[in-house]
Amino acid sequence: MEAILAVVIGVLFAASFYLLLRRNLLRFIVGLIILSNAANLVIFTMGRLTREHPPIIPSDGHVPPTPYANPLPQALILTAIVISFGLLAFALVLVYRNFQTTDTLDTERIRSAEPPEPLEARFGEEAVREQRLPA
Amino acid sequence: MRVLLVLPLAIPLATGVVALLLRRFRGAQRAVSVLGAAGLLAATVAVLTQGQVEGIVAAQMGGWAAPYGITLAADALSAGLLVATALVLLATMVYAVFGMDAERERFGFYPLTFLLVLGVNGAFITGDLFNLYVWFEVLLIASFVLLVLGNERLQLDGAIKYVGINLISSVAFLVALGLFYGQTGTLNMADAAGKVQAAGLSGTPMEAALVSLFIVAFGIKAGIFPLFFWLPASYHTPPAPVAAVFAGLLTKVGLYAMVRVFPLVFGAPTGYTQVVLLVAAGLTMIAGVLGALVERDVQRLLAFLVVTAMGYVLMGLAFYTELGLTGTVFYMVQDVVVKGTLFLLAGLMQQATGARRLGQMGGLYLKRPFLALLFFTPFFSLAGFPPFPGFWGKLTLLQAGFQAGQGWLVAIALAVGLVTLLVVAQVFSVAFWRDGPAEKAETPAVPRATRWATTAPVAGLVALLLALGLWAQPLYDLSAQAAVGLMNPEAYIQAVLGS
Numbered sequence: 196m197e198a199i200l201a202v203v204i205g206v207l208f209a210a211s212f213y214l215l216l217r218r219n220l221l222r223f224i225v226g227l228i229i230l231s232n233a234a235n236l237v238i239f240t241m242g243r244l245t246r247e248h249p250p251i252i253p254s255d256g257h258v259p260p261t262p263y264a265n266p267l268p269q270a271l272i273l274t275a276i277v278i279s280f281g282l283l284a285f286a287l288v289l290v291y292r293n294f295q296t297t298d299t300l301d302t303e304r305i306r307s308a309e310p311p312e313p314l315e316a317r318f319g320e321e322a323v324r325e326q327r328l329p330a
Numbered sequence: 331m332r333v334l335l336v337l338p339l340a341i342p343l344a345t346g347v348v349a350l351l352l353r354r355f356r357g358a359q360r361a362v363s364v365l366g367a368a369g370l371l372a373a374t375v376a377v378l379t380q381g382q383v384e385g386i387v388a389a390q391m392g393g394w395a396a397p398y399g400i401t402l403a404a405d406a407l408s409a410g411l412l413v414a415t416a417l418v419l420l421a422t423m424v425y426a427v428f429g430m431d432a433e434r435e436r437f438g439f440y441p442l443t444f445l446l447v448l449g450v451n452g453a454f455i456t457g458d459l460f461n462l463y464v465w466f467e468v469l470l471i472a473s474f475v476l477l478v479l480g481n482e483r484l485q486l487d488g489a490i491k492y493v494g495i496n497l498i499s500s501v502a503f504l505v506a507l508g509l510f511y512g513q514t515g516t517l518n519m520a521d522a523a524g525k526v527q528a529a530g531l532s533g534t535p536m537e538a539a540l541v542s543l544f545i546v547a548f549g550i551k552a553g554i555f556p557l558f559f560w561l562p563a564s565y566h567t568p569p570a571p572v573a574a575v576f577a578g579l580l581t582k583v584g585l586y587a588m589v590r591v592f593p594l595v596f597g598a599p600t601g602y603t604q605v606v607l608l609v610a611a612g613l614t615m616i617a618g619v620l621g622a623l624v625e626r627d628v629q630r631l632l633a634f635l636v637v638t639a640m641g642y643v644l645m646g647l648a649f650y651t652e653l654g655l656t657g658t659v660f661y662m663v664q665d666v667v668v669k670g671t672l673f674l675l676a677g678l679m680q681q682a683t684g685a686r687r688l689g690q691m692g693g694l695y696l697k698r699p700f701l702a703l704l705f706f707t708p709f710f711s712l713a714g715f716p717p718f719p720g721f722w723g724k725l726t727l728l729q730a731g732f733q734a735g736q737g738w739l740v741a742i743a744l745a746v747g748l749v750t751l752l753v754v755a756q757v758f759s760v761a762f763w764r765d766g767p768a769e770k771a772e773t774p775a776v777p778r779a780t781r782w783a784t785t786a787p788v789a790g791l792v793a794l795l796l797a798l799g800l801w802a803q804p805l806y807d808l809s810a811q812a813a814v815g816l817m818n819p820e821a822y823i824q825a826v827l828g829s
Contacts, residue, residue, distance in 0.1 A: 234501045241512025
């Protein structure tokens with residue numbers, strides 16, 4: 196079971212890195228979402244998987260009967276999910292606000308806070324326009 | 331009293347909430363904020379003095395004994411950083427009361443700043459790795475909103491880079507935590523000490539993966555080479571008080587996490603870790619100072635100098651000797667105040683000339699001689715001139731470098747110090763000595779009272795820096811004490827876990 200999850204995590208990381216490297220900001224955000232989910236799965240898997248043994252203390256005991264599933268990773272993941280939900284919602288709104296002001300999602304074009312780089316001078320204006328992603 | 335340790339968290343939280351409730355009443359909001367910052371300063375000084383009397387102060391939240399509950403612990407390193415943070419916060423609050431625009435005040439500048447400081451303080455005193463992650467996120471979300479507050483195009487632009495790269499850093503941290511927990515079975519830092527060796531991880535690829543993930547996660551926050559590019563892209567976009575808090579505190583939190591976690595949890599660096607840290611320190615210094623050399627926008631120039639300072643701090647950690655860590659702690663604590671002062675000073679320069687770029691300033695020496703006087707201490711401290719505090723920090727680090735036999739890094743540090751001096755001299759001669767530009771930038775009329783009220787907190791910080799430079803012994807002793815504690819963590823472990 197751990198092996199299967201490890202493969203799943205690997206595929207998720209690969210997919211998210213691919214998306215993070217795109218120039219389109221929306222894809223970047225989707226990449227972040229997948230990335231945070233992959234991280235949660237890492238925690239889940241590293242806590243070791245124990246099936247069909249919920250960590251419940253019987254009414255006449257003080258400790259759950261062994262073996263029992265490790266509840267701590269789930270508490271950690273729950274915290275991480277809540278946090279990343281808030282952060283990603285903010286990031287999405289930020290990208291949308293930026294789109295409203297600048298009319299672009301292309302990361303190469305988002306550089307009003309930095310000195311202008313003469314992209315056109317380097318590659319020629321035609322090439323730059325062709326390279327630009329459809330908004 | 332253990333309650334004392336909760337105050338650095340409770341005060342900013344309470345102040346932030348009250349300030350939020352009072353958002354319709356500007357006067358009350360301002361008063362609450364300044365009072366809250368003053369109260370925080372008093373509380374942190376109390377934590378520091380108690381630590382000096384009793385040794386390391388630790389408390390278990392909710393009465394759950396470590397390592398199961400969440401631990402708060404303040405040693406000399408944490409306490410020193412807490413006090414420096416409160417100082418910068420107080421000065422920024424006084425500055426903001428007179429120098430912040432009404433729009434940003436109304437949309438929550440004060441509550442957000444206090445929530446940011448809540449996260450920073452939490453990160454400084456927590457004794458639990460996962461809790462450290464949570465505090466990172468608290469300060470991140472507050473900093474995100476502070477960065478875009480005002481909704482200018484420049485700010486949105488800077489914020490996208492800042493938010494994107496910091497979210498990736500958070501995920502790297504989370505993955506590192508997951509792997510670490512899976513390998514050692516604990517997340518309490520004191521409990522984890524020695525567990526890496528006990529689990530037989532020393533020198534294995536697993537340890538290398540863990541250390542690399544932690545370096546990337548903390549390194550992005552600290553702005554070390556090659557992970558610093560978001561910093562000069564975003565720090566110059568918000569107004570001066572926000573930038574002062576960011577530059578003073580946020581990068582330090584990342585480096586604090588490194589200084590806390592690596593010696594305590596991983597022990598002496600193994601394999602190529604030390605080489606990676608040494609090279610990163612050297613390149614961070616070089617990259618930062620070269621960026622500052624060609625930059626003409628004052629705040630952006632300062633942002634590059636923030637990067638350079640991180641190189642110096644990292645250098646001491648990379649040596650991994652007692653003297654090196656002493657230098658690291660000294661430099662880090664004084665740099666909180668220096669960077670806060672510098673960005674507020676940049677705000678004053680902008681206020682006096684109405685310009686952001688060096689070329690359009692000019693003639694400040696004639697117009698605002700007092701400002702020129704204030705300029706000296708933080709800027710020349712940055713260049714490492716005696717008797718300013720930066721000099722003592724650099725001296726200790728260079729000594730440590732020779733002692734550790736890393737002469738090449740000492741050479742780089744000295745050369746970078748020289749170039750920093752060039753940068754500082756350039757700023758001074760262009761902005762202060764040279765005549766103003768032919769076509770004047772639009773200088774906003776600033777009332778005399780506002781001018782003095784915004785200069786006063788900067789003057790206070792400068793006076794403090796001067797005192798710190800002339801009488802460096804107390805801070806040096808504190809740093810040495812922190813360094814001894816970092817190299818021999820038995821006392822820390824004892825304080826957290828009990829006997």
